[in-house]
Amino acid sequence: MNLIIDVGNTRIKIAVFNNAEIIHNEIITTEEFYFKALKLLEVYSCKNAILSSVGNLKKSQINELNSKINLIQLDYISKIPFKNCYKTPKTLGVDRIALVSSAASQFPNKNVLIIDAGTCITYDFINEKGYYLGGAISPGIKMRYQSLHQFTKKLPLLETKQPEGLIGGSTEECIHSGIVNGVINEIDSNIESYRKKNKDLTIVLTGGDVNFLSNRLKNGIFANPNFLLQGLNTILTYNL
Ligand SMILES: Nc1ncnc2c1ncn2[C@@H]1O[C@H](COP(=O)(O)OP(=O)(O)OP(=O)(O)O)[C@@H](O)[C@H]1O
Ligand SMILES: CC(C)(CO)[C@@H](O)C(=O)NCCC(=O)O
Ligand SMILES: [K+]
Numbered sequence: 001m002n003l004i005i006d007v008g009n010t011r012i013k014i015a016v017f018n019n020a021e022i023i024h025n026e027i028i029t030t031e032e033f034y035f036k037a038l039k040l041l042e043v044y045s046c047k048n049a050i051l052s053s054v055g056n057l058k059k060s061q062i063n064e065l066n067s068k069i070n071l072i073q074l075d076y077i078s079k080i081p082f083k084n085c086y087k088t089p090k091t092l093g094v095d096r097i098a099l100v101s102s103a104a105s106q107f108p109n110k111n112v113l114i115i116d117a118g119t120c121i122t123y124d125f126i127n128e129k130g131y132y133l134g135g136a137i138s139p140g141i142k143m144r145y146q147s148l149h150q151f152t153k154k155l156p157l158l159e160t161k162q163p164e165g166l167i168g169g170s171t172e173e174c175i176h177s178g179i180v181n182g183v184i185n186e187i188d189s190n191i192e193s194y195r196k197k198n199k200d201l202t203i204v205l206t207g208g209d210v211n212f213l214s215n216r217l218k219n220g221i222f223a224n225p226n227f228l229l230q231g232l233n234t235i236l237t238y239n240l
Helices: 033-043 059-066 095-105 141-150 171-197 211-214 227-239
Strands: 001-005 010-017 021-028 048-053 070-073 111-117 120-126 133-137 201-206
Touching: 001 033, 001 070, 001 227, 010 033, 010 141, 010 227, 021 033, 021 211, 021 227, 033 059, 048 059, 059 070, 070 227, 095 111, 095 120, 095 227, 120 211, 133 141, 133 211, 141 171, 141 201, 171 201, 171 211, 201 211, 201 227
Parallel strands: 001 048, 048 070, 111 201
Antiparallel strands: 001 010, 010 021, 111 120, 120 133
């Protein structure tokens, strides 16, 4: 059994894999981290673990866990199942390394565009030769709501909501239209651009907003909320 930990910018996800199958999956807080990890180690008698962090987790918390189990901390020197052509490999987010590893293992010899709609929306492209070329980073849905509120005097902080239509008839409707229609147009139009350049393109959508977005986007997309966790499990297996 493998223990898989994904420390995102907003939330920590912890999972247990039996070979390629997820048998436990939950979202935890920073405070719960050590207790929950230890508990899962024992309950499932995990032998190996991997941790990817782009967020806040204290070094001491990681060291504590490291003393209990063989823990791989994903970084830019970890062994990965693709060729990294990013111009600044040292600054590439480890979450993106995990997503691309997932694509390399689940869709070998395919052009794959991975869209992770989380705190940020990231686009990552790996070609059929297994070369990772990069992609794009833009603000996530929640971040867009927060920034409109934070950087203006008059705009309220709203929860994500499907807009009634294109033309917002009130302050709230205008915000929902601007953000949600904006994100959907951004994603659909990026997909179109990638499709024009790559005839045979596999598209994967993941991240905290996957459910909100998947039926609002144009067709032909694999929605998989566990794509990043699966990538971490792939890297762990690859490094043992
Ligand atoms: N219960 C929730 N708490 C926070 N965000 C949520 C929740 N449910 C859905 N979301 C959405 O998920 C997004 C955050 O995604 P996710 O949980 O993947 O972020 P994360 O843990 O920071 O991971 P990453 O850093 O990889 O994006 C937010 O934009 C928000 O709209
Ligand atoms: C882009 C985020 C914030 C998405 O979680 C993360 O992957 C990150 O911190 N990346 C570092 C910059 C880069 O990937 O080039
Ligand atoms: K993300």
